[in-house]
Amino acid sequence: NLEDRFGDILKKVRGQGTLSEANIKDALREVRLSLLEADVHFSVVKSFIAEVKERALGNEVLASLSPGQDFVRIVADELTKVMGSAAAEIDLRAKPPLKILLMGLQGAGKTTTAGKLARLLKEKHQKEVLLVPADLQRPAAIHQLQTLARQVGVDAFDTQVGMPVSKVCQQALAQVDRRGQDVAIFDTAGRLAIDLELMEELREAKQLIEPTYTLLVVDAMTGQDAVNVAAEFKAQVGIDGVILTKLDGDARGGAALSVRQVTGAPIYFTGTGEKLDGLELFHPERVAQRILG
Amino acid sequence: LLRSGNGLDADTREELEALLITSDLGLQTTQSLLDAVEKNLSKEELKNPRLIKERLKTQMLELIRTTPAPWPEATPTVVMVVGVNGAGKTTTIGKLAARYAQRGKKVLLAAGDTFRAAAVEQLEIWGERAHVDVMKGDEGSDPASVIFSAVEKAKNERYDLLLCDTAGRLQNKVNLMNELSKVHRVIGKAMPSAPHEVLLVLDATTGQNAVSQAQKFSEAVPVQSLALTKLDGSAKGGIILAISDQLDLPVRLVGLGEGIDDLRDFDPHNFVHSLFE
Numbered sequence A: 001n002l003e004d005r006f007g008d009i010l011k012k013v014r015g016q017g018t019l020s021e022a023n024i025k026d027a028l029r030e031v032r033l034s035l036l037e038a039d040v041h042f043s044v045v046k047s048f049i050a051e052v053k054e055r056a057l058g059n060e061v062l063a064s065l066s067p068g069q070d071f072v073r074i075v076a077d078e079l080t081k082v083m084g085s086a087a088a089e090i091d092l093r094a095k096p097p098l099k100i101l102l103m104g105l106q107g108a109g110k111t112t113t114a115g116k117l118a119r120l121l122k123e124k125h126q127k128e129v130l131l132v133p134a135d136l137q138r139p140a141a142i143h144q145l146q147t148l149a150r151q152v153g154v155d156a157f158d159t160q161v162g163m164p165v166s167k168v169c170q171q172a173l174a175q176v177d178r179r180g181q182d183v184a185i186f187d188t189a190g191r192l193a194i195d196l197e198l199m200e201e202l203r204e205a206k207q208l209i210e211p212t213y214t215l216l217v218v219d220a221m222t223g224q225d226a227v228n229v230a231a232e233f234k235a236q237v238g239i240d241g242v243i244l245t246k247l248d249g250d251a252r253g254g255a256a257l258s259v260r261q262v263t264g265a266p267i268y269f270t271g272t273g274e275k276l277d278g279l280e281l282f283h284p285e286r287v288a289q290r291i292l293g
Numbered sequence B: 001l002l003r004s005g006n007g008l009d010a011d012t013r014e015e016l017e018a019l020l021i022t023s024d025l026g027l028q029t030t031q032s033l034l035d036a037v038e039k040n041l042s043k044e045e046l047k048n049p050r051l052i053k054e055r056l057k058t059q060m061l062e063l064i065r066t067t068p069a070p071w072p073e074a075t076p077t078v079v080m081v082v083g084v085n086g087a088g089k090t091t092t093i094g095k096l097a098a099r100y101a102q103r104g105k106k107v108l109l110a111a112g113d114t115f116r117a118a119a120v121e122q123l124e125i126w127g128e129r130a131h132v133d134v135m136k137g138d139e140g141s142d143p144a145s146v147i148f149s150a151v152e153k154a155k156n157e158r159y160d161l162l163l164c165d166t167a168g169r170l171q172n173k174v175n176l177m178n179e180l181s182k183v184h185r186v187i188g189k190a191m192p193s194a195p196h197e198v199l200l201v202l203d204a205t206t207g208q209n210a211v212s213q214a215q216k217f218s219e220a221v222p223v224q225s226l227a228l229t230k231l232d233g234s235a236k237g238g239i240i241l242a243i244s245d246q247l248d249l250p251v252r253l254v255g256l257g258e259g260i261d262d263l264r265d266f267d268p269h270n271f272v273h274s275l276f277e
């Protein structure tokens, strides 16, 4: 478990009569090093270390029999606070149609994730799904999602090149109503959080769709910019949840901690492969261990 | 060597650490740059913020001053484009195709991603936009054979430039990295001097994993230069300093948007300047 990961850190504090500023200094530096290497944002690390230090030097560790263990427990506890302690799940009992809007930076994995979600909802939850290609920008994006829809065996809205995004959203919603489908998943174009025009387009789409879940798709290898991306998408559009992709790679995934800290939104799923079965529930403790290295 | 009192004061050091780390230079490269600043400036100079900044910029430029060699002229010059999923390979190839077509070169694109949905269609659209030919194989065919055929065609029909697109892959996937090595070997079989360039595409929003990408891709194929994409975003792309520090790979190209003209040659001075904005 998480506390087993702290072997090295524990050695630095072991055998001390009590936790003092001096003997936890090395251990704190170790934790800071580990989090920064994992791409957790500089300021998220700073406030995390401050929290740990305050608790470690506070009342709960005074005259402890095993101060090293207490230090480790505090770090694990603080990490769990940010990452969450239990897997968060999408509420499938909500009144249909369940509408999911996917957004995020270019190349994060939105289109592939849309296909994976469709497959999960169809195979595991027997839902009727409509995949909506609402990326009118990227070459062959419509074709890409329609191909995935075929592979999964779900319906795809027949988006035409040149249609405005608003029209796609309206007509797709009308189709879901007519056909009585349970779920509609809207795939959007990748966009920079600093692109005002495209963020406005996204806001308009959200207003039209009124999604049950607006999900930010984040690449697990994202660096310090994760904080800017999460903050901007939250401020300009609103985030109901996050999907972290490409966790089958060897990136430590510190972006997850930064995004959690900045948005407080649950991470619902992780992408764990290129194929359509590569989607799992987010396990906070597993990802916390990975971030700590 | 510990010279007491001959370093940056703690607040200044923390401020500079924050600037460099949040630009994705990584802790290791940040610390070695700041240590070098302390070594190279006098005690008095270390109290002057402008001098500290100038020294830091000079050192950064030293790290990234290797300019990549120009592509050798051959018939065709073969460039193999590699990188992780979603980095911007296909788009970068489209931009390069347009650049060289506009210069009157005869360009061929090889649709070497035979796996991902609509990968070939995406490259074909870029081919149309750039007014260049695209060579593709049958659906689901082996990438190595598609690229082999493309090299053959490029030689026989006397193209100036062949750009080979490959499927995205994560560097820890041994079988996919082996596939990449195989594609590289097969290119060499079709034309002994080829590929003349292996270009690794990195997304500027990537964190320290970029170093592992550069390392592992270089183990599979002889990566010669980098293309840094999505630098039009808020990410600073400091990973290239970490990579230069550890692997000495030059940056050739920068992607500044999703349009066909959004490609620039890497300019170290502009890059370092923008880190301090």
Ligand SMILES: Nc1nc2c(ncn2[C@@H]2O[C@H](COP(=O)(O)OP(=O)(O)OP(=O)(O)O)[C@@H](O)[C@H]2O)c(=O)[nH]1
Residues within 6 Å of the ligand: A104, A105, A106, A107, A108, A109, A110, A111, A112, A113, A135, A138, A141, A188, A189, A190, A191, A245, A246, A247, A248, A249, A270, A271, A272, A273, A274, A278, B085, B086, B116, B168, B170
């Ligand atoms: N290994 C791995 N690859 C993934 C995962 N999710 C997506 N990918 C790959 O990442 C690349 C980008 O995925 P897309 O679905 O096209 O990303 P996108 O966000 O829709 O991209 P844009 O529409 O251009 O913004 C593709 O090569 C996908 O196969 C994952 O969890 N693991």
Ligand SMILES: Nc1nc2c(ncn2[C@@H]2O[C@H](COP(=O)(O)OP(=O)(O)OP(=O)(O)O)[C@@H](O)[C@H]2O)c(=O)[nH]1
Residues within 6 Å of the ligand: A106, A107, A138, A190, A192, B083, B084, B085, B086, B087, B088, B089, B090, B091, B092, B113, B116, B119, B166, B167, B168, B169, B229, B230, B231, B232, B233, B254, B255, B256, B257, B258, B262
């Ligand atoms: N803003 C911006 N977006 C870019 C840039 N380069 C590529 N993109 C976008 O990034 C996304 C992924 O680009 P692709 O060219 O499909 O990436 P890829 O490496 O070929 O992806 P896979 O083949 O799936 O591994 C697309 O939405 C591109 O438009 C850039 O320089 N700036």
Ligand SMILES: [Mg+2]
Residues within 6 Å of the ligand: A110, A111, A112, A135, A138, A141, A187, A188, A189, A190
């Ligand atoms: Mg997409």
Ligand SMILES: [Mg+2]
Residues within 6 Å of the ligand: B089, B090, B091, B113, B119, B165, B166, B167, B168
């Ligand atoms: Mg591609």
